[in-house]
Amino acid sequence: MDRIERLRQEFETALLRIDGVVGVSQGLDDQGRPHLRVLCSQPVDTVEPRLPDAVRAVAVLVFVGELEAQ
Numbered sequence: 769m770d771r772i773e774r775l776r777q778e779f780e781t782a783l784l785r786i787d788g789v790v791g792v793s794q795g796l797d798d799q800g801r802p803h804l805r806v807l808c809s810q811p812v813d814t815v816e817p818r819l820p821d822a823v824r825a826v827a828v829l830v831f832v833g834e835l836e837a838q
Contacts, residue, residue, distance in 0.1 A: 772802045772826060779804070779823050788815040795829070803827040 772794040780792045788810035795805045804823055808815040812830045819828055 772804065775823055775826055776804055783819070786815070786818050788818075797827070797829065801827065803829050806830045808832055 776792055776794050783789050783792050783804075783806055788808045789806055790809045791807035793805045793807070795803055797803055804826055806815075806819060806828055808830060809832070812832055816830045819830060822828055
């Protein structure tokens with residue numbers, strides 16, 4: 769997950785510049801594979817076309833919601 773965190777730090781600012789993106793985090797998908805998680809304030813189908821499918825071979829998954837501090 770260290771690699772994913774480095775990618776998040778590197779690309780977070782650029783991803784947050786995309787209209788509708790409100791947060792970027794990291795996570796694991798249903799198969800336990802790491803990904804960048806992009807949170808948006810608009811319906812996924814309006815934001816997803818503006819996002820890359822992957823960042824340096826790491827999947828980018830899109831969710832509607834907000835980040836909560838942990």
